[in-house]
Amino acid sequence: MQPTLGNTLLPMNAWASPQAYPPSGYGTPRPNPFPAPSPIWNSPTATKAFHAPSAIQNPMPVAQSVFPAVAPSHTQPHQGGHHHQHSTEQSKDLYRDTPLRYLGYVNELGESLKDWLKAFSLTTNSADGIVKHSYTAVGGYVALDAFDKAAKGYQQSKKAGDSKGGQVLSATTSGLDAALFQYGASYSIPAFLVAVTRDSLKLGLNRLLGKQKAAEEILQHEISHEIEAKGWYRFDQRLLGKLKKGIDDHLLQKLKPSQRFAEIVQKWGPKAEKNLCIALPLIGSMAIIPFIVHPIDAGVNFILDHSYRPLTKMLKQWLGAH
Numbered sequence: 001m002q003p004t005l006g007n008t009l010l011p012m013n014a015w016a017s018p019q020a021y022p023p024s025g026y027g028t029p030r031p032n033p034f035p036a037p038s039p040i041w042n043s044p045t046a047t048k049a050f051h052a053p054s055a056i057q058n059p060m061p062v063a064q065s066v067f068p069a070v071a072p073s074h075t076q077p078h079q080g081g082h083h084h085q086h087s088t089e090q091s092k093d094l095y096r097d098t099p100l101r102y103l104g105y106v107n108e109l110g111e112s113l114k115d116w117l118k119a120f121s122l123t124t125n126s127a128d129g130i131v132k133h134s135y136t137a138v139g140g141y142v143a144l145d146a147f148d149k150a151a152k153g154y155q156q157s158k159k160a161g162d163s164k165g166g167q168v169l170s171a172t173t174s175g176l177d178a179a180l181f182q183y184g185a186s187y188s189i190p191a192f193l194v195a196v197t198r199d200s201l202k203l204g205l206n207r208l209l210g211k212q213k214a215a216e217e218i219l220q221h222e223i224s225h226e227i228e229a230k231g232w233y234r235f236d237q238r239l240l241g242k243l244k245k246g247i248d249d250h251l252l253q254k255l256k257p258s259q260r261f262a263e264i265v266q267k268w269g270p271k272a273e274k275n276l277c278i279a280l281p282l283i284g285s286m287a288i289i290p291f292i293v294h295p296i297d298a299g300v301n302f303i304l305d306h307s308y309r310p311l312t313k314m315l316k317q318w319l320g321a322h
Helices: 012-016 044-051 061-066 099-119 124-159 164-208 212-227 232-250 259-266 272-287 289-305 308-321
Strands: none
Touching: 099 124, 099 164, 099 272, 099 289, 124 164, 164 212, 164 232, 164 272, 164 289, 164 308, 212 232, 259 272, 272 289, 289 308
16 A cells, blocks of 8 residues: 555655654654645645655654744843843943943052052052042942943833833933942942951961061051041941951951061061062952952842842832822
C-alpha cells in the first residue's frame, strides 16, 4: 500500500523516512493514518516542503512557517523603571554608565588627599577648603543627573499622553529619585568608606610604629572634632567620627607596637615614618574607590526599590484613579 498524506501520494520509501512527516506532538514522528485532509498539512506549502530536498535536512518546515521563531529580548527594563540598561550603546545612561560616573567620587578623592595637602605646607583651613570644593563639584554632578532624569520622566509622561499634572508629577518623582540615589551612592556612603579607611590606616600605622602620642592627637583633634559637630545637618559627620572611634577602641588599640617594623621604616630615612603615615592611607583609601562603585550603586538601588519607588508608583496610580 502506497502511503498518503491527506490526498497526496508520498514515495514508497516514505514509511522508512520519518523525517518526511510532521511530529506527533510527543517527540516521535509518525505517518498520518487519517484519510480526511488536514487544512495545514494538505496545503501546497506542505506538499512542496515535503517533496523538496531540504525536507530531509529540516524536518519541520511547515511548523516553523506556522509558528515563526521570536527573537529573544536582550533588554528587560526594571520594574521600577528607573534602572539604566547596559545592553546597547543607545540605552547607556550618560551619568551612570560612562566614566562620567566617577565625577560623583571627586569628594572621596578630596578626602583621600587631605593629609597629603597638609604635608605640602598648606594650612588646615586651606586643605579643608579644597575638600569642601570637591563636595561642591559632586553637588553639581548630582544636580545635572537629577535634571536629566526629571526631563526624561517628563518626556516619557508626555509621550504616554498624560495630563499636565501627570507630566509634572513624573518629572518631580524621577528627579527626586535621582537625587536620593546620588546622595547615597555618590555623596555620603562612599565618603564614609574612604574617610574611615584613611583614618583607620593612619591610626593603625601610628600604633604599629609605637607613636601612641600621634595616634591620640588624631583622636583628639580630628575624630573628636567630628563627633562634637553641631547642627542637625552634621549628623553624618558625627556618625562618621563615632564609627572611627569605635574601630580604634575595639580593633586598633589592640595592635601592639612592632619594634622590628619601626626599625625597618627608620632605615628608609629620617622622614620615612611621616611619609609612610601619609602615603599609605592615601593609597589605601584611593585604591578602594574602583571596587565600591558598583556594589554601592546596587545597594542604594535596592533600598530605593523597596521604599521610595513603590510609594511613587502607588501615588501615580491613586492620582490616576481620581
